Amino acid sequence: MCVLPCGFHCCGKGRAVKMINNKQVKKNGHLPYETVHTEVGQDNILRVENVRMYFPVTKGILKRKIADVKAVDGISFAVKRGKTIGIVGESGSGKTTLGNCIMQNLKVTEGRIFFEGTDLTTLSTRDLRKIHKELQMITQNPYASLDPRMKIGDSILEGVRLQGLAGSKKENSELVRTVMETVGLTSSHADRYPHEFSGGQRQRICIARALALQPSFIICDEVVSALDVSIQAQIVNLFVEIQEQMNLSYIFIGHDLSVVRYISDQIAVMYLGKIVEMTDSEELYQHSLHPYTQALISAVPIPNPTRDRARERVLLEGEVPSPIHPPEGCRFCTRCRYADRRCREEEPSLACVGNNHYVACHKAVSA
């Protein structure tokens, strides 16, 4: 076991690479040089190092700062090219704030964010704009994020125009046609307005709009949470398909572990601004170690009454405490059924328990 102050470098980049290589060898029979090179040289497309985002809480007309909302409080992880990291946690755990920090929509209080090796936190607005061609975020609400007075074809091209990358009229409509077809929309509908589309179709339009810039990385923030099951399944599968087609990397944010797990290679579980557990998605649901993760798993019912009703359920009581005054010790201690004195006094650090599995819990590590 090794404790990790700075993220998760110590438990073997070497090993991770070897594992990937083995898989490749099995699949292709031999390993092309290029693959080896990219795997070793440009393993991570994104690396987030110890990021904190505090919002000041002010009082009175002088706006005197009285406290901080510690929305994101020391987060580190990395995303491999062409892969997906899922981020799950309850409402208010800081998922959207983290996404906005990576996008540089928010100026981080502390920490660094490397995208393709460049530290985004140091870039000028002009350089950032170039990065935004590669790095896109699709947000929570498909209704609010489309301008109702804009034809969807123009909405899709908006980003391209802002980047100064718009081509001739013919090239533009060609681009709109391609991305609309990629996301399963009828391209002849480009002249219609958002209200003429259903919720699921509007979400597809938002995806098409992000794809128009041909990004290499997309942050998806609760992109399916508002959709009904059958459409949710279509959109999740669509994300998987375009990832394979375009070698995209994703951060997939959500509160439903069953949805996030479906698309993610790796999952980070967030609680009150911190990662409490992080590992491969299959490992997470088979061998979850953190009591919070176990409660999240338990909150997802199985659509089979006999099996679901026979399950032992760990229901979380109460709500997430305020991020202004997070609990002393382990942040989860106020809701944890295993909490003891040590948990209330000493904050557990994110520790590696082998097998690319990290957990911040006194009980899980000593057990």
Added chain:
Amino acid sequence: MQDTVLSVQHLSTSFFTDEGELKAVDDISYDVHQGEFVALIGESGSGKSVSALSILRLVGDPPGKIVGGKVLFHDTDLLQISDKEMQEVRGSKISMIFQEPATALNPVMTIGNQIAEPLRVHKKMSKQQAFREAASLLSKMKIPNVEQRIKQYPMEFSGGMQQRAMIAMAMSCQPEILIADEPTTALDVTVQAQVLEELNQLRLSTNTAILLITHNLGLVARYADSVKIMYGGRILEMGSTYDIFENPHHPYTLGLIRAVPRLDQPKSYGLHTIKGEPASQEDRMMNNCLFVKRCKYATDICWKQQPKAEEISEGHMCACFHADFTAAEREELLR
């Protein structure tokens, strides 16, 4: 089975707009028993909300109109009584939590006052009594620090607490039926699970029947006694929760259940999708199976006639010509 409290019979509601008639609810029938937990599921636009609003005569007219059927509450047809009598039923006998939560709570009134008001109006309680009752309901819904919370305004509540307050308000007059239209959809899954658990406990202690409209099939499997599957304004299949999830017969029901991502299965189990678009206005006017365009089992007859609901077993009805074609898929589901 316990007594029937509500019997919906051949209920049909349409909207009449420039584009002609839209059959939002088309000839649906079902019973709700005392204390029963009934779930209504189906994709967006299938008529769940409109069918619930029709029970309480709350569909906007125009453009909406209840064009046929009966809604028997005990033995009274709610579609025939006077507006004044209906008002009385709405407040105290059948209450409803609406789909848009923002509209349901009054932002300038304390939570306590909002819950106490119907008690004073319908149950003629004193102010003090009503407040005591409100506090007890809020604590049953697991709201912490009730004494303090009861004096707060809705905006001081988190989404989950607002939802709990709304349930407390709707349950305050001990209605015989609570209609809850997606009370938890906007909340995260852990809170959804908590709120539903508390609602269910409350139901068991008061014997109120619940008609829950939701997209969350998992929670339905966990709590409901019976399930109606709606599609394009009709009920395609209905039965006990066990019938629907463990012995589903309709191709649409199967598609819907298989679209739920499952934690108890390996990833390779896959996420199934139902191809195509929901039933359009035109589709609903045709005299064939509503699901035919999207159905992988469809044959000639499905394009020519409307399948009638047939009994699979007691209380388990399915409207499909080829309910037995789905056997293999059913087996796969239970794997």
